[in-house]
Amino acid sequence: xxxxxxxxxxxxxxxxxxxxxxxxxxxxxxxxxxxxxxxxxxxxxxxxxxxxxxxxxxxxxxxxxxxxxxxxxxxxxxxxxxxxxxxxxxxxxxxxxxxxxxxxxxxxxxxxxxxxxxxxxxxxxxxxxxxxxxxxxxxxxxxxxxxxxxxxxxxxxxxxxxxxxxxxxxxxxxxxxxxxxxxxxxxxxxxxxxxxxxxxxxxxxxxxxxxxxxxxxxxxxxxxxxxxxxxxxxxxxxxxxxxxxxxxxxxxxxxxxxxxxxxxxxx
Numbered sequence: 369x370x371x372x373x374x375x376x377x378x379x380x381x382x383x384x385x386x387x388x389x390x391x392x393x394x395x396x397x398x399x400x401x402x403x404x405x406x407x408x409x410x411x412x413x414x415x416x417x418x419x420x421x422x423x424x425x426x427x428x429x430x431x432x433x434x435x436x437x438x439x440x441x442x443x444x445x446x447x448x449x450x451x452x453x454x455x456x457x458x459x460x461x462x463x464x465x466x467x468x469x470x471x472x473x474x475x476x477x478x479x480x481x482x483x484x485x486x487x488x489x490x491x492x493x494x495x496x497x498x499x500x501x502x503x504x505x506x507x508x509x510x511x512x513x514x515x516x517x518x519x520x521x522x523x524x525x526x527x528x529x530x531x532x533x534x535x536x537x538x539x540x541x542x543x544x545x546x547x548x549x550x551x552x553x554x555x556x557x558x559x560x561x562x563x564x565x566x567x568x569x570x571x572x573x574x575x576x577x578x579x580x581x582x583x584x585x586x587x588x589x590x591x592x593x594x595x596x597x598x599x600x601x602x603x604x605x606x607x608x609x610x611x612x613x614x615x616x617x618x619x620x621x622x623x624x625x626x627x628x629x630x631x632x633x634x635x
Contacts, residue, residue: 377407378429379415385422385579386572387415394430399438400489402446405463409470416474422583423575424474426497427481427568428490436488436511437464464489468496468523472594475587477578481571482506483564485546492522495531498590499574502549502558503567514544530597531557582621588612 380388389411391398400408415421428434445456471478471493480486480497488511494500510519510528519525519541529537532555540547549561562570578586592612596605616622 375407376401376404377411379411382572385420386425386575387418387421387423388425388427388568389415390427390429391434392429394428394432396438397430397432397435397485398428398490399435400464401438401441402460402463405467408467412467412470412474416470416476419583421476422579422586424476424478425481425568425571425575426471426478426493427571428483430484431505432484432490433480433482433486433506434490434493435485436490439515465522468492468527471496475590477586477590479571479574481567482508482558483567485509487511489522492524492527495524495527498593500552500558501567501571501574502552502561503564504549504561505564506549506552506558506561507546508540508552508557509544509546510541511544513541519544531555582616582619582625584619584621585616588616 374392376391376393378390378392380390382388389408391400391404391408393399393401393404412424415424445453445460477499478497479499479501480494481501481503482494483503484505484507486494486506486508488509491508491510494508510521510524512521513519524541525537528540531537532540536555547555547557549558552558553561560570592608595608599605599608
């Protein structure tokens with residue numbers, strides 16, 4: 369198989385319950401093509417419906433996480449002859465944005481192990497993860513504004529302010545500048561920074577801690593957190609929490625977990 373024939377999306381079942389979803393176009397820093405986006409969406413759907421998968425780790429092959437949209441494709445969009453230029457670009461825009469909503473909708477928590485640059489759509493992809501861990505070489509930018517477009521793209525305008533606040537989000541999005549790993553950790557864009565060769569190990573450590581909890585409880589934590597980021601009031605958030613706790617109690621996971629906890633305390 370030649371390098372050009374290799375799959376652009378790979379799924380590695382590294383250990384029980386943990387799957388690594390790897391963007392695999394390292395020569396171009398994993399820049400996204402239309403086919404690559406489709407393959408990514410299909411991979412997320414496949415993992416989301418896999419009961420054996422408890423945590424998804426997203427990373428990039430080589431020295432980059434994701435350089436964003438492959439600009440060599442910027443002159444035309446697929447299907448342009450059928451519906452005209454605006455229709456074709458609207459379809460492509462929605463096609464790329466779906467990777468963000470698919471990651472959010474996945475039952476499993478998603479950890480972005482960010483190696484190298486996460487630019488443009490790659491930035492949006494990292495933001496769509498539930499947890500972000502950065503290699504020392506990681507850097508982030510909203511590149512869209514630097515190529516004549518808006519930085520409000522594939523969810524960045526909603527996700528970034530919820531990570532770093534509106535003032536920092538505006539500055540990052542309006543300038544298009546790069547945020548390095550140390551700054552990303554300081555402003556809350558990532559949870560931690562590690563040396564490049566320790567990145568996957570740290571992501572797997574976090575994934576194991578998540579996978580040690582009940583599958584239903586983890587799913588409801590992810591779903592409840594995202595839902596309450598959009599809820600209009602504290603009372604509405606508490607109403608959702610109350611019902612989720614009662615629902616979770618009925619699964620039987622709590623009784624088993626309490627027994628294990630008490631047994632551990634007595635040892």
